[in-house]
Amino acid sequence: MVEKLDVIIFGASGFTGKHTVFEAISVLTNLKWGVAGRNRIKLEAILEDIGTKAGTHHVDVSGEPQYMETMQLKYDREAQEKNVYIVSACGFDSIPADMGMIFIEKNFDGVVNSVEAYLQSDVRGGPPNSAAIHYGTWESAVYGLAHADELRGIRSQLYTEKLPKFQPILKHRPLIFRSEIVNGICLPFPGSDRSVVMRSQRFLYEKEGKRPIQMHAYVVFRTWFIAVCAACFFVMFGMTAKFSFGRKILLKYPKFFSMGLISHEGPSESQMERTYFSLTMKALGWPKPERSSNSVKEFRDPPTKTLTVKISGINPGYGATCVALLCTAVIILKESDKMPGTGGVLSPGAAFAKTSLISELEKHEHGMKFEIFANK
Numbered sequence: 001m002v003e004k005l006d007v008i009i010f011g012a013s014g015f016t017g018k019h020t021v022f023e024a025i026s027v028l029t030n031l032k033w034g035v036a037g038r039n040r041i042k043l044e045a046i047l048e049d050i051g052t053k054a055g056t057h058h059v060d061v062s063g064e065p066q067y068m069e070t071m072q073l074k075y076d077r078e079a080q081e082k083n084v085y086i087v088s089a090c091g092f093d094s095i096p097a098d099m100g101m102i103f104i105e106k107n108f109d110g111v112v113n114s115v116e117a118y119l120q121s122d123v124r125g126g127p128p129n130s131a132a133i134h135y136g137t138w139e140s141a142v143y144g145l146a147h148a149d150e151l152r153g154i155r156s157q158l159y160t161e162k163l164p165k166f167q168p169i170l171k172h173r174p175l176i177f178r179s180e181i182v183n184g185i186c187l188p189f190p191g192s193d194r195s196v197v198m199r200s201q202r203f204l205y206e207k208e209g210k211r212p213i214q215m216h217a218y219v220v221f222r223t224w225f226i227a228v229c230a231a232c233f234f235v236m237f238g239m240t241a242k243f244s245f246g247r248k249i250l251l252k253y254p255k256f257f258s259m260g261l262i263s264h265e266g267p268s269e270s271q272m273e274r275t276y277f278s279l280t281m282k283a284l285g286w287p288k289p290e291r292s293s294n295s296v297k298e299f300r301d302p303p304t305k306t307l308t309v310k311i312s313g314i315n316p317g318y319g320a321t322c323v324a325l326l327c328t329a330v331i332i333l334k335e336s337d338k339m340p341g342t343g344g345v346l347s348p349g350a351a352f353a354k355t356s357l358i359s360e361l362e363k364h365e366h367g368m369k370f371e372i373f374a375n376k
Contacts, residue, residue: 134266200349
């Protein structure tokens with residue numbers, strides 16, 4: 001008889017999978033685990049269905065909103081019936097942002113109205129000596145954009161009622177701007193962080209009656225020139241990925257279209273260890289009211305209280321991502337009694353808000369550090 005395993009790492013033959021196995025040696029101590037996989041994309045397409053039917057919990061590092069919300073639409077009810085937790089975005093997309101929101105709320109001592117998040121990443125100790133990102137990440141981004149137009153239809157089925165509008169509304173910053181918060185040039189972050197965060201905020205509003213926190217996400221560059229070049233690249237990439245022929249050439253010539261940032265080999269070990277990241281999140285809200293209330297009508301004065309936190313670490317794509325994935329699996333196995341309901345297809349913030357995930361992430365070399373930067 002095959003021995004029962006606590007954790008199975010699928011896609012272990014891929015670049016991210018290989019590094020997940022390396023991290024599992026230290027993160028999954030005292031647990032029985034194994035590896036499996038050949039084609040990551042094909043595996044992910046069937047894992048959700050297999051997991052719900054077999055009563056197996058599932059975590060992954062998928063960061064495509066269309067994929068995540070399709071899985072919620074298809075499998076949320078069945079997962080609840082089978083007492084199964086299915087949680088995507090359990091890597092660098094979007095554990096820092098989503099759990100950062102939970103960290104803010106726990107430490108704010110008041111009512112949070114809005115959060116602005118600023119992502120910075122840099123290679124220290126000399127110039128990069130290899131590509132920065134593996135081809136698999138590029139491939140996911142290409143297909144994610146190809147299906148982005150499907151989101152509106154999916155969300156119309158998932159969310160029959162819109163969230164109420166809360167005042168004051170968090171305004172969008174200009175397309176390119178200098179931020180006094182991080183002293184850099186910023187663009188809107190093109191990743192899934194805001195999408196994942198708002199799923200969590202909706203869940204907490206609908207299930208616990210909490211006031212949803214508004215959030216915008218930005219990516220930071222050192223100079224205006226780099227920021228303008230990045231903006232042009234984002235526009236080119238987005239337009240090209242919309243068409244079948246465009247996707248073919250993006251996937252065939254990743255190094256050319258990414259200006260050397262993407263390769264099938266991925267970053268070198270030394271470069272990964274020299275890559276640092278920080279996510280600075282500034283929250284704005286009101287001091288704790290005399291009587292508890294989540295109603296926006298209770299606050300007639302503008303928000304005056306701020307809290308700035310920072311989530312940081314090294315090797316975001318293939319160290320922190322792998323540790324975060326494994327930590328979420330450990331938490332489900334050990335603290336399912338602190339998770340909501342009986343199961344479901346959830347975002348990380350919704351699933352792990354009341355668990356010790358943040359403490360678990362801080363234990364490991366390639367984990368993440370959560371710290372309060374300024375509290376006023």
